[in-house]
Amino acid sequence: MVEPVVLDPSGRDIHAETARLRERGPVVPVILPGGVPAWSVTSHALIKKLLTHPGVSKDAYQHWPAWINGEIPRDWPLALWISVRSMITAFGADHTRLRKLVSKAFTARRTAALRPRVEEITADLLDRLAATPAGQPVDLRAEFASPLPTQVICELFGIPERSRPELRRTIDLTFSTALTVEEARDNGERLYRMLDQLVAAKTAQPGNDLTSGLIAARDDGDGTGLSRQELVDTLLLMISAGYETTINLICHAVRLLLTHPDELRRVRSGEVSWADVVEETLRVEAPGANVPLRYAVEDIELGGVTIRRGDAVIVSLAGAGRDPGQHGPDADRFDPTRPTRRDHLSFGHGVHHCLGAPLARLEVSVALPALFSRFPGLALAAPVDELGSLNSFISNGHRHLPAILGGPNNHRKVR
Template structure:
């Protein structure tokens, strides 16, 4: 690309908080050349307006057939980001193919359908909070393990009709698939195991169909193979499992950390001066759980905010950077402020995506996180995070911590 004065930024496969790098790169401009694992050249679009523009372009594709390095055989089988690029589902499809795959599941995620899940999410939250208190036993307890993870995986597991016994394994495998620092053998093994497990789940639902999304997808496959192939069925399940829990887990954990580090903001929520949905929106903006989303590929050389991105380049959507872009969120973009979403003229964040691939699970994610935070802090108003240096997930795609020790 033509921003040759800026040396490409080497993405750290081990992950970590993205904000310092984001700010440094954004200071040079909204589009940055990056080096992906395996010395693959890519680009990250980090500025809010540039990202919005890029995500709405018709000459940008998600189908990996447009990924030049993959097409030319320069991407190894065990490349850590390969599943993101090649999984067969809506997130790697364009146009009519995308609409077909998305429409098969979209009915389950309308605001109305999601609202019907509210009592179940509330009940699960209450049970998990009981378990959290028991596990703490008056001491320190890991909020990720006992709350932020089991809530979303429980909800998506029930929606998909996945038996509870599979859920730990699904999370372990999904963790490997979103990690950016795993070796080729491990990536391929995690992929094989995930496909085998989801195939077993699908076989179980085919035998005993239920009132769940997997059974509905199987019916679509069986009615007419043109609507959904077996590979697309497994790819769609994989996508729903990964997208349906890793992200919400990150949102809950990031919000708890933000609120514990900004007790004045927490007070605005507990005394009713701001609403829990505001805390959810401000966390999405300030500490986006999806930091750099892979990939889109220009189908011809493309100019974004004056920078040329060559055809076939893998481009990452820089959501965590856009959330703190001072050009749209103002000079205090770095400040966590739960009253911001209601400020007149406040820019909306892009952290749930934008355009045709806007997050399908947004209503569900918002509902889960709102219930989780309200119930958690209502029950444990003095909850705090005793440590400030926390272990991050090893991924530059996701942005959240591996564990969150709290005192209730």
Template sequence: MAQQACPFLTIEPSGQDLYGEISRIRDQGPAVEIELPGGVRAWWINGLELNKRLLAGPETSKDAFQHWPAWINGDISRTWPLAIWVSVRNMVTAYGSDHSRLRKPMAAAFTKRRVDALLPRVQEIVDRALDDLERIPAGEVVDLRAAFAAPVPHEVVCELFGVPRGEDGPRRALYRIIDSFFDTAISLEDAQANAVDLYGTLTAFLQDKREHPADDLTTALIAARDEGSLSEQELMDNLILLLTAGFETTVNLIDNTVHSLLAHPDQLELVRSGRVTWEDAIEESLRFEAPGAMSGLRYAVQDIEIEPGLTIPKGDPLVVSFAGAGRDPERHGPDAERFDVTRATSRDHVSFGHGVHHCLGRPLAMAEATAALTSLFDRFPRLALADPARPPKRLRSIISTGHQELPVLLHGRNPGPDLGPRAEEAGAIRKLSELRGTSGTKVPRA
């Protein structure tokens, strides 16, 4: 077995140079041993075909309790800041027959009938968010992530799971908790407090839902629990998975697609002119900026030969990099780092997973993104980045790929003769302050 020479590449927790790190890892080989935040070592996998092989085949598991000796033996502390990504027991971290057992009630809950029935409501949610945007004075800079990309999926996922409204209800709490859930630069203390807050909020929510059942996914999952298909812990952890994944990845998909189109006006014009479809643009966005940069850790069930002289030992953890696979030059060509809505290979990505772990929520996420993007650009045809020369700051995450803020001008960069640069800057500060609140936490509509 070939061993990589130290020092290991250390993945910076803030994710601000994620694609630069991915490129440097790719230069070292198809599987490279790196150090994750918190000092945990793992093998990083970038190539698309190798990603697919390890996602779909029997060589790897996502169950740390069965297949990661360092976790089983306690060598990895349960206080590791990323521990919740390992400790949860849901269909994403399950292996073999356990995965099939847990996925079955989720698949039943995500029926085409249920998703189709939700689509008119998705459009209503999109239209209401756009109505709110239209009330903003021309010339003010708007954080489109906070004002549109986030509230739409938040409302949709809450309706799908029957999360009640109300000033003191779980909607606001879940929004705040999920916002921190993907922060891989978070302190140990804050990560632990967020996990306690998450489980406490969901415990109260499940108790309320048992007392007030309805035609929603949470009630369907509770029924599966009562029938013996799930344990109480599995019910809780699968709910965490569905709420977080159903929200964050769709927010990022909308955010990233808007940013990529506005940053590449020639590509936006191809979509506007009808020469390519909105689906083409969304698929290229999924390839170019995978909404989830990586899967949860996987573990080698056996020694895995990557190539002659390079073997991942049994029991070692792996990072399957969706972001790396999307920009694999062996599949997408030497210009894989370029956003191109006409790219013939755009649909060949793993942003929704692959094989038995392929995302059940893909049809809903695609429908949400299509409704949001087509309606946004129809309503605001002059939409523009507020500062094209300054890329928005990325999320503090190596897991979630999006922007902390997406400052835009809804009516272009010609707001009127009375708004010069100073007034425009003042409007930006005022609007972002209103959206984020005095605590700096983004607050959705209740």
């Protein structure tokens, strides 16, 4: 048997680690923080097979014996990823019920209706950036990529402005895979306290927001609504997933364009579309690198190995995006004209495909052309190897994105 690979909790170099895994095979044993064994799947084709396999579950309480029997302690630093009771960890009829409730909030019509507000927020952020003194670097992650999707999702869920900074800091820590037991426990307690306060406030004074809508669904009384824990955990899922992926996607797209000037020229000339840039960025830099966890409900033959019933599995979306078997020998290269640019799994596949994918695409398709139009002289202010990682093997993004704006076009327009 192949010797297990101990995953780097800090996610310091996700792509190099994924390449090492692929060298050992498409399905290899790994060790998660805390010494927890799992399988990692890096093959695009095998991941698609796994994600549609009826014998694969995301419900640890039903299908992960190590969790059920207490071999994995409840204070395991990654416990929040598998202990939540929402559609992301549900199986079978429970998943269908929960997804149906949430999907009402992310219809194509409702997402499209958000465009004017996304454009308005983008324009306001660009105005603030334009006030930066000439030649002074600005962190585009902190000042642009982050506040855009964060503000959109907070407005959607009716989160008061005064609560947003602390909630954002606490949710960000849940993506860190290098926390100690104590740090993870304290952060989890703080997070649930804030979510409970949000639910209490919206229960007492409902508004025209998604939190109030989920509370109303919980109170329908026909057995199809949300339990208290499902309500809170669904809020956690939708708020965190509602901005983290998009922040990383914007940052990666900006960095890739600035480090590939020929591709940027092709985009500006109209030879390549912004939609092509978005899809190729999703492929080559999956915003969520590794997705924990899934469990084998039965023995599964995959990639020449047997994943035994009860084994845990991590899906490597970073591996799928750069799989040479799917995208060719130059799969590591950014190429918005690549024929397979749309054939990625960065928003998942099958029944757990991300409901918020259209909103993320909308936000990025507004943000990128607006940023590059407003600041045609935009340039990175630091080497790529100094941008830092997010201390996570789950979330794939830059810690900072320092840039020189290069002087704005003094017009307020979003294209």
